Amino acid sequence: MINIKGLLRENIKPLKAYEAKEIPCKVKLDANESPYGISSKLLANLGSPKSQRLFGALNRYPDPEAKFLKKLISRDLGVRLENILHGNGSDELIYYLITTFGGPVLYPIPTFSMYGIIAQAIGERRIEIPLNEEFDLDIDRIPGAIRKERPKLIFLSSPNNPTGNCFSSDRILKIIESTSSLSIVVVDEAYQPFSSKKGFLPLLKDYKNLVVMRTLSKIGLAGLRVGFLIADAGIVNEVDKVRLPFNLNSLSQAVAIEALKDRKTMKSYINSIISERERLFNELAGVNGIKPYPSEANFILFKTEDPDRIYKGLLKKGVLVRNMKGVVDGCLRVTVGTPEENTVFIRALRQMLGSK
Ligand code: PMP
Numbered sequence: 001m002i003n004i005k006g007l008l009r010e011n012i013k014p015l016k017a018y019e020a021k022e023i024p025c026k027v028k029l030d031a032n033e034s035p036y037g038i039s040s041k042l043l044a045n046l047g048s049p050k051s052q053r054l055f056g057a058l059n060r061y062p063d064p065e066a067k068f069l070k071k072l073i074s075r076d077l078g079v080r081l082e083n084i085l086h087g088n089g090s091d092e093l094i095y096y097l098i099t100t101f102g103g104p105v106l107y108p109i110p111t112f113s114m115y116g117i118i119a120q121a122i123g124e125r126r127i128e129i130p131l132n133e134e135f136d137l138d139i140d141r142i143p144g145a146i147r148k149e150r151p152k153l154i155f156l157s158s159p160n161n162p163t164g165n166c167f168s169s170d171r172i173l174k175i176i177e178s179t180s181s182l183s184i185v186v187v188d189e190a191y192q193p194f195s196s197k198k199g200f201l202p203l204l205k206d207y208k209n210l211v212v213m214r215t216l217s218k219i220g221l222a223g224l225r226v227g228f229l230i231a232d233a234g235i236v237n238e239v240d241k242v243r244l245p246f247n248l249n250s251l252s253q254a255v256a257i258e259a260l261k262d263r264k265t266m267k268s269y270i271n272s273i274i275s276e277r278e279r280l281f282n283e284l285a286g287v288n289g290i291k292p293y294p295s296e297a298n299f300i301l302f303k304t305e306d307p308d309r310i311y312k313g314l315l316k317k318g319v320l321v322r323n324m325k326g327v328v329d330g331c332l333r334v335t336v337g338t339p340e341e342n343t344v345f346i347r348a349l350r351q352m353l354g355s356k
Contacts, residue, residue, distance in 0.1 A: 045061030090227030
């Protein structure tokens with residue numbers, strides 16, 4: 001009998017498969033997805049002769065360079081084509097970055113779990129530095145850790161998942177500047193479309209060790225799995241060496257192109273989520289025993305005395321949120337949904353806890 005465990009690389013042994021269980025619910029507010037799918041106009045287009053041609057060409061491999069999609073992204077973000085690399089979601093780009101440059105990999109905690117999971121899967125050392133009380137970068141500890149550990153990669157999710165805030169720009173900048181010849185700093189801007197703060201794209205021309213990551217997952221296209229990294233062409237060319245040749249399938253490329261052309265609809269969905277986030281924050285602040293944290297993303301982290309009871313109680317009423325108690329003490333995370341979904345959520349919470 002083969003001993004599978006005996007064959008495993010040591011670094012795989014402590015890993016657990018990523019849990020993305022489908023939990024039945026009426027209102028799904030657990031995964032930071034957009035509540036808005038593709039527009040009806042776009043859906044209708046999928047029956048057009050152009051789409052028929054696409055479906056007819058599925059015997060062929062996709063465009064390995066995703067040229068047309070990258071052209072659109074290049075125009076939308078105001079960056080050059082040679083500075084963009086496409087991924088099957090930004091998850092894949094995290095894999096590629098760590099595969100290309102190796103570790104140690106440094107990131108603050110709590111943050112997006114995949115930086116640590118992928119570093120572990122690839123067998124690289126992880127350096128985790130707790131955020132300070134305000135969920136900002138601990139600028140007393142990070143520079144020392146960088147000098148001592150010399151990380152090849154530093155991942156900064158800003159806005160940060162799950163805390164929702166942006167890190168202070170001057171702290172991010174200080175890290176980029178102080179490590180310019182040592183480390184690559186990846187600013188993961190998955191939630192930037194919802195933020196009032198300026199992102200880091202304009203700084204790419206000044207800092208050769210800066211990588212910015214973006215994704216279509218939070219703006220209505222999570223099912224397509226499309227992400228991008230934007231960086232100096234020197235970095236893009238190296239990471240491109242480990243990219244699987246056909247990492248973005250034809251259907252994802254085609255649908256993403258059509259969806260991105262409809263900028264007006266995309267923008268209106270984003271604006272609705274931002275204004276609902278403000279309403280949700282105020283409503284949460286008015287519920288007994290709830291402390292919401294300000295957010296620049298499409299979700300809100302909130303503290304309660306008994307997160308398990310609230311999580312289960314909400315689910316009983318059909319509302320699924322994310323229990324973050326193992327990550328941030330006493331906290332749950334709710335994704336901003338449609339106005340109706342948010343109202344169902346708030347009503348359910350008020351029924352359990354009452355108003356202030
Ligand atoms: N970065 C952050 C900070 C995220 O929260 C997520 C999704 N939860 C991702 C990246 C992954 O995005 P994608 O769907 O593009 O792989």
